[in-house]
Amino acid sequence: MQQHLTVPALLLASLWTLCTGSGDWCYQSQFTCDHQCNAPEKWNHVNGDCGGRSQSPINIVTRKTLKDERLTPFQFKDYQQIFRGVIKNNGHSVKVDVPHLSTISGGGLPTTYKAVQFHLHWGTNGGPGSEHTIDGEQYPMELHIVHMKQHYADLTTALADPEGVAVLGFFYERSSSANRKYDPIINVLRSIKSTNDNTSLLPISLAQLIPSEQNMTSYYRYKGSLTTPSCTESVIWTLFEKPIPLNMDQLRMFSELKFQDGKPMVGTFRPVQPLNGRQVYQSGGAVILASSTLLVAAIATALGLSQPI
Incomplete structure (x- = not known):
């Protein structure tokens, strides 16, 4: 039996x-x-870490975020630096390694971090595809610029430090006109359709791929993980409110890439993970406080409360 x-x-x-x-x-x-x-x-x-309690991505519920006045504007150093990168289809995304010239500091970060690589996550033919969501809204695509603490020599070492990695995340939105700053990337996607294909990029800078510095003062911050295995929980996440515009044709180009088995590389995002009690912070605390004070003063004046008795 x-x-x-x-x-x-x-x-x-x-x-x-x-x-x-x-x-x-x-x-x-x-x-x-x-x-x-x-x-x-x-x-x-x-990888067991993928079952951890501080995983990424998450859905950011804006009304539950806390304003933090320490989240000041970032200092971007050498982001304007032109470099000749190689773009690769690694079987999960497209990735570009970045020379360690570009650094970020400020923005509530504990130290200076240097750029290591950037990659993207997307949906199907310009449909929903971002990893993080804002109040449940999923954008068409998301850019991750991965940085590590300046004194580390490689990402593996940095990931052993609970605050060793800082990722800047940017959302994309559909626009009616093409974003010509993205031509160096979009125009070579056809050359890297298959897994492990790679090609040289025309000279680009990180600055041309993201909003201008004055449009990067509003952002969200939380502690999380890599969004692909090993899912290591060593990432300080920054997600910027201001999306990057691309038109539908540009967004669709990413869906022409192929996974290792030759199927279309689409839906390259991890579903949102539980917060498990983590707090999400929002920049601009001081600005909000100042405007709130003005608002209270204006209401008081309107009500005649500021008149001497």
């Missing part, structure tokens, strides 16, 4: 192993009967 129970149990166990994949992680859009990889809900099978 025991044997009859064991054989089906073993069969089920082996089917389960097949179903959850053989260690390779993937996005939900890649999971099929033919390609049974570890989709996001099984990433903790690939």
Whole structure:
């Protein structure tokens, strides 16, 4: 009797192993009967950290954010620096390594961080595809510029430090006109359709890819993780309110890339993760306080409360 129970149990166990994949992680859009990889809900099978309590991305509920006056404007150093990068289809996204010239400081960060690489996450043909969401809204695409503390030599070492990595996240919005500053990237996507394809970029700077500094004073801040395995919880996240415009044709170009199995590289985002009691902060505390004071003064004047008795 025991044997009859064991054989089906073993069969089920082996089917389960097949179903959850053989260690390779993937996005939900890649999971099929033919390609049974570890989709996001099984990433903790690939790396235990993916089941942690401070995971990213998250949904930011704006009314629950706390204003923090320490979240001052960032200092961007050498972000205007032109460099000749290589763009690569790494099987999960497109990634560009950045020479360690560009740094960020201020913005409530504990120290100076240097840029390491940037990559993107997107949906299908310009549809919802950002990783983070704002009040439940998912943008078409999200840019991550990954930085590590200036004194570290490599990202692996930086990730061992609970505050070793700082990622700047930017949302994209659909616009009616093309954003020509993105031509160096958009124009080479056809050359890197397959996994591990790479090509040289025309000279670009990080500054041309993001909003102007005066449009980057409003942002959200929280402590989280990498959004792909190993999901290490060593990231100080900054998400800027001001989106970057791209037109529909530009957004669609990303969906022409291919995953390793040749299927369209679409839906390259991890679903939002539980907050588990973490607090999300918002910049501009001092500005809001000043305007609130003015508002109270204006109301008091209107009500005649400032008149001497």
